[in-house]
Amino acid sequence: MLKQFLLVSAICFATQTSAKLDTLPEEFSDFSLDRDITISYDDLDMLLDMTVIDLGRSDRRFRKSKANIGTRMRAHKNNDTALEANRFFYEEVTTSKLKEGFHKVRVSLEKVPDQVPLNALVLDEQLAYWLNLYTTALLEKLIEHYPVIDTQELLFGEQSILDEEFIHVAGYQLSLNDIQHNIVFKKFGKNKPIVMYGFHQGNIGSPNLRKEAYKGSEVYHQLVENGEEFVNSNRGMQVRGNNKLYLSLYYKQVEALFDDYENQLKNHIEDYTEGDLKNSVELADNFQLSIDDWGINDLYRTERTFGASTATNRAALLNAVASASGDVGVGAVNSSYISDAFMERTVEFGRFPPEVWEKLKQLNTKRKENRGSVKIKDLDANQE
Template identity: 60%
Template sequence: MLKYIVLIAGIYNSISAVSAAQDFYQLPDEFSDFSLNRDITVSYDDLDALLELTVIDLGKSDRSKRNSQSSIGTRMKAHKNNDTALEANRFYFEEVTKSSLKDGFHKIRVSLESLPDEISLNDLSLDEQLAYWLNLYNTAMLEKLISHYPVRNTEDLLFGDKSILEEEFITVAGHQLSLNDIQQNIVFKKFGKKKVIVMYGFYQGNIGSPNIRSEAYKGSKVYHQLAENGEEFVNSNRGVMIKNKDRVYVSKYFDQTKVLFDDFEKDLRAHLIDYAESPINSDIKYAKRFNVDIENWNITDLYGSERVFGAGTATNPAAMLNAVVDNSASPVQRGEGANSGIGATNLGFLSDSITAHTTDYGRFSPEVLQKIKSLNLKKKDNSGSVKIKDLEDKKQ
């Protein structure tokens, strides 16, 4: 009997040690501080342009369910999960992978990695830092998804033996990072305990995850953008569903967010009540059973759904991508008799144009660059004065 007690105690101590290690995870010095200076803002014009071109924003869910059979004569694929198949924003994966636009996400990710070469992240405000990490994560996620396309089910890609979430392919200020490092060890640890809505900023390529936005996150409005994502997610079938009035079902994505809640079920339920619309919020409050089991791992490719897009798609910038992709291998012709109109656009030229701002001007306006220069000079002066003081102290 004693050996079983010892064994149980050993297991308990091991679990406690792992939990303690997670609780006491220390951010690297380069990521741990922040500035109160809100004059220094980061530009994401290139990422804005690329997302606007490749993301179809479908708006809030109306909780519609997919019919059991696909429409005849459509390229749209059927989903096993009828409750959630018609939800989430879409990305033009198929068309992007055919064009040179796929390189745009890699270029922007590399550009974001080099931002600390211009200014320390600790010299940015907390809001600017949060926007930076979310944009880096989502850009890197899209880059990985594009490189693995075509893939229909993302579960093994995210959580299998060769998980892209665990791959350390991102380098920031000399630190090798994975997507999980950014989500769990940086954003959740530094921002999440005070603002749990940061969890809605992580797109993971599938219908069951928070939305990819058709714009980059901005320090000036990052929490407003996150709140929008949270409201859309909670008030959708892939976020929360009520069955039989006494059972609440929530997304398995929330399993990744447990570190944000001291009492997971109690605190998550309170959060969902706050974000859910009536009468769902009341049902969540009084439901007797709380199940974390809604999932849909299907990729958010435009052609991976059966949702009717209607005329709205034709006016979306993504329609331009669809129109030009067939001509992406041909240069734009000039002179008499040359092709005209958007179908003649060369996607290589378009991709270069999108990233030109980053390549030529960096992520800061001339005014902000001048402030950064002054800040760096001030830090250098302060550093020099400290060294002189140390020398004087040693002489004494």
């Protein structure tokens, strides 16, 4: 009969400085089989629920270039993608104390390894942790730089926010690209390329920003939802002419997830395509990466409407969505929904459910005694 034991060996935590991530360290590469330890994201759930507008699945409609009577709209070159993707209340968040909430949550998430080593978590919990840390840190940076209309230079220019090493986890100095490419893609992506849909980039043309945090028990279901939404939208995939397949430029960023990139990516798109386009996708001989929309996914600047109750298209209704959802949108500007007490509770001890604390105490006691990292080994009961 086999019995699991937690064996502890050396761990070093940073004090004042952090090391750069050159290779995937043991703290990030190992994992546990013990599902008793789960991380709570109640604070991030609350923030995202208040600041993200869910526009639902794409109906593949194109926005008309001419607005209805009484309505003027900001020009948008991507009329095929302008009505898609969830929106974020950048306009309201950047002028309220809510922006501090994203910073506090990011700092709180950075402290998780001080309470429990990441390799004491099962893989699903680890993946949810990295995706939530990435999302929170990205939004924090975008809020810092807002207003911005086109995100391409901000993301991929000489001073890219994706390369900025401002995240500190378990003694390592990380960038957003480190989390995406050097941790998640390397550790999870080869077996499950669906992880690509967990990396929203602040623009309409990227995978969706969810209205909730990722959860360890649901993370792959959430990623599949993101994948289905993205592939079946104009910004993810289009078929034109004689079964000519066009895909998002975002798929160029995930090339490392596929050994046989062109064939495997096309198979992936075929698997996720729904409805009438499925047969056309299957018949396409190849694809072209050409779809993009770098416009920031804010609520007003991309799709601003002015005094038009007669407007009927989906973009023109964005203002109505904001007005009708005071509890989760504009009404959140006073930031009273997230009290300082709640934020402090999360930073200090609210990241783990109460029933987990006794286990964490025991784990941390062993870690201090042995100064080690956690590994899982199966030992025969006779070896006790």
